[in-house]
Amino acid sequence: MASTLYFIGGGNMVTAIIEAVRDKSESYPVDALYVQEISQARIEDLAQRFGVLAADPSSTPDADIVIIGIRPQDDLKTVLESVSQRFSPERTTVISIVAGYTIEQLEEHLGHDFRLARIIPNTLTTTGYGYSGVALNDQASENDIDAFLRTFGKPLYVEERLIDVITGFYPPNLVYHFIDAYVDAGVLAGLPRDIAKAIALDTLIGGTEFLKQKDVLPQVLLNINNSPGGVGITQAYTLNSTGFAASVQSAVLAAVNRTTALGKEAR
Template sequence: MGSKARDTAHFARAIGYWYDAKGHKANAAEVVPVTVETRRSIPRNRRFRLHYAYATSAHAWLPQYVKEREDVLASNLYFIGGGNMAEAIITAVRKHDDRYPVDHIYVEDISEARLSYLEKTYQVTPATPRDTPDNVDIAVIAVRPQDDVTGVATSIVNRFDQRTTSVVSIVAGYTIAQLERTLGGERRITRIIPNTLTTVDYGYSGVSSNQAAADAPDSVRKGLDAWLSTFGKPLHVEERLIDVITGFYPPNLVYHFIDAYVDAGVLAGLPRDISKAIALDTVIGGTELLKQRDVLPQVLLNINNSPGGVGITEAYTLNKTGFAAAIQSAVLAAVERTTKLGKEAQ
């Protein structure tokens, strides 16, 4: 049985019934899998939820079945900007549609090729700055700091009702005060700077909101938190800490370390594939041991660094070459750059 047939059988068992291309219930003998072509004819109202699953053969998130929903209303998301970070969030939302159900994901971007890719891969609805779709729950500002953020904010004011649409900015360094100058203080505004680890359910993100968002109805605040939890681990902090977290958390630092670690193994004589396997296993295992013991790294270093041994020799060499200072300098520079980007933003 092919993977598509297995998926079909699995989903049919999971929900007990399907909907055909016209949205009518079908029994097991009349199952009609939802395809990209038929999904547009399925009833698009808040009594139904379209579920997605990743199709390896197509390298895309495709609609698998429509299930009648009895508990929670699905939301509509609107992304202005369809770059890598927006894509990471969309991937996580599709992956966790049981946690935060979504009816529509609209994306506007200056690149038609990019929109075509996102539509094919994630089944988003391409949009333009002239579109005003109904019932948008969250509008996401996902452009770069050097883009026209003020123009994007003005576009939101002109198109989306502040009573129904919350605004979330993932623009590095761009403050809530800067956003309020255009959006107004009555608009619900939240800042969060996630990272690409969201696609694998890791990565802490600093979150801060203005007073209007804090005073929003309980259902709105819970809905926003549910959405934020689909892509990483949100930390509600004072806004001044968001730039610090943004400069501190990117996995690039880890990638640089692993890259140097693998090269070190190759330099010492290991084949690259063996060096990479050992390096990754050591990083993952060492991290897991730190979490299990719930201690600072220095505790385990003291255990491993026996007198005159290999561990203490490594520690001496790292200290002599400025290893710790290099990491700390890189983080401080990243934090400073994050803040500077916000000040330079339009």
């Protein structure tokens, strides 16, 4: 059976999800796709690109899934109370993609009758990659949402305490920073930028695939590549002496802490 989806918010993440859902229409058919968004220009763009239907805070379509995709600093209390008044717990499953906002906080204003899931989608939604942590309340099950979630990534059903950790750990920004530095290193050493970029991307993708094929920890391959007095071990020494590993770990922990803080700052 085809689903009816209702999005509250029409920002970048919601747009990416809608695009992914439309791309997977054969495996996940959708009867109607509504978006409630304050920006008329954004609604018009989504309608033109994906055929969404405009909605407002008084709309009451018979939705299978309501996706709350606004910012933590927006008026979540009012939005959740509105959802509880307009939709039926017997019919509708609610999914929150609001960073840092816990199931307990959601249920405080939504009520405890709805099937509820909390997920922060990975930004790699349209690439076929990207794990997203998913936490469920007592009323929800994987069967309620799994088909929908798999249109835009790979759901990992976990305890809620791990959601913020996964959210702070997975953003590809860390990879972009690394590639940017790696390309600059090639340029510093004398390579033209286009050649440095091509080699960096190919090495990153190839190295990742090789690691997956071998199914071992990275240290195993490092030990193989780091021959005595060789290039690899010289590179490892330099990275260690400049605090490379500690910088990566500090960046991840800072992102995790910021994710948690967003929930505490929510209205």
